[in-house]
Every structure is written in structure tokens, then in C-alpha cells.
Amino acid sequence: MEIKVYPFSFMEYLTYYEITDGYDDAFDQYVRTGGMPGAYVYKTEDRQYDYVRDVYSTILVRDLVEKYKIRNKSEFTNISEFMMDNIGNLLSPNNISKTLNNDRSEITRKTVSKYIGYLENAFLFYEAKRYDLKGKKYLTNNSKYYLCDSSFRFREVLYRSKALWCTLLCFKRKEQHRWNCGYYGSC
Numbered sequence: 001m002e003i004k005v006y007p008f009s010f011m012e013y014l015t016y017y018e019i020t021d022g023y024d025d026a027f028d029q030y031v032r033t034g035g036m037p038g039a040y041v042y043k044t045e046d047r048q049y050d051y052v053r054d055v056y057s058t059i060l061v062r063d064l065v066e067k068y069k070i071r072n073k074s075e076f077t078n079i080s081e082f083m084m085d086n087i088g089n090l091l092s093p094n095n096i097s098k099t100l101n102n103d104r105s106e107i108t109r110k111t112v113s114k115y116i117g118y119l120e121n122a123f124l125f126y127e128a129k130r131y132d133l134k135g136k137k138y139l140t141n142n143s144k145y146y147l148c149d150s151s152f153r154f155r156e157v158l159y160r161s162k163a164l165w166c167t168l169l170c171f172k173r174k175e176q177h178r179w180n181c182g183y184y185g186s187c
Contacts, residue, residue, distance in 0.1 A: 035149050036149055072107075079112060080124070087147060
């Protein structure tokens with residue numbers, strides 16, 4: 001039996017901190033610190049970011065690199081960072097490999113596809129497949145990918161962006177409906 005445990009939603013965050021007003025400030029804080037309850041133990045944002053960075057690094061290095069015996073750790077990390085930089089954008093293993101190969105990397109589409117699968121299996125990223133309204137089916141080409149928690153992205157760039165808002169929206173859809181995120185439109 002598999003039990004999926006998601007990061008705290010904004011409502012759970014409010015409940016945890018017993019916040020009953022000042023929702024705008026609370027939401028800004030939630031976007032920055034995310035829904036990883038382990039980070040809430042620390043009193044300063046710097047310590048919380050250290051915790052989040054350690055969690056993300058542990059998942060990438062210990063859990064995924066070792067589990068799947070990934071030989072080129074830097075390529076794997078580059079794909080993860082590229083996906084973070086392109087949250088909410090259309091991505092495919094082919095366009096990721098082309099972009100990274102322009103940066104003098106020698107990574108194939110097949111390898112990128114495997115690595116994306118590893119990141120999804122670890123619940124770091126979620127795929128939102130394109131949906132064809134006329135054909136009423138999901139398309140198999142380009143998809144959008146979203147992080148499971150905004151704090152992973154925020155710890156890297158430390159600013160609010162469309163990518164963070166889209167991640168929160170997609171994750172809320174997934175949490176509420178318990179189905180794959182689909183998208184139609186800009187987010």
C-alpha cells in the first residue's frame with residue numbers, strides 16, 4: 001500500500017501556525033518557505049532554506065543518483081535546475097537535450113527522458129500534460145513540469161515569479177482533485 005504525503009497546503013500552513021488574519025503576509029511567507037513541515041522547526045529563513053536545500057540535495061544525490069546509479073551527477077543536476085528554471089513552460093526531453101547540448105553537454109533525449117522519470121518518481125516534479133479540448137484527450141508531446149514545493153525553487157532564486165505561482169496552482173489542483181494536472185492556457 002502506497003501512502004503519498006504532500007507538502008503542506010497553504011490552509012495547512014495557516015492551521016499549523018494558527019494564523020487567523022494577515023493572509024497576504026502569511027501567503028508571501030508560505031511562498032518563500034514552502035510546505036515542508038520540517039523547515040518550520042527553524043526560526044530564521046536562512047535556516048529554513050538550509051533545511052530545504054539539504055532535503056532537495058539528499059533526494060537528488062543520495063536517493064536518486066545512488067538508487068539509479070547515475071554516472072554523470074552534474075548532467076542530472078543540470079536537468080533538475082533547467083526544469084526549475086522553466087516551470088510552467090512547455091518542455092520535452094528533446095528540447096531539453098538540445099538546449100543542454102548547446103551548453104557543450106553530450107546528453108541524449110533518451111537519457112533526459114529517464115532522468116525526468118526519476119525526478120517524477122521521487123515526487124520532486126509533476127507533469128501537466130497538454131489537453132486537446134476538441135479531441136478530449138491528453139497530448140503526448142510537450143508537457144509542463146511543476147515542483148512539488150515552491151521552497152525548492154525559491155531557495156535558488158529568492159524571488160517571486162510566475163513559475164512559483166504556477167507551481168502552487170498546479171499542486172493545489174492535484175491536491176484537491178487527486179488527478180494529474182492538466183492545463184489549458186498560460187499556467
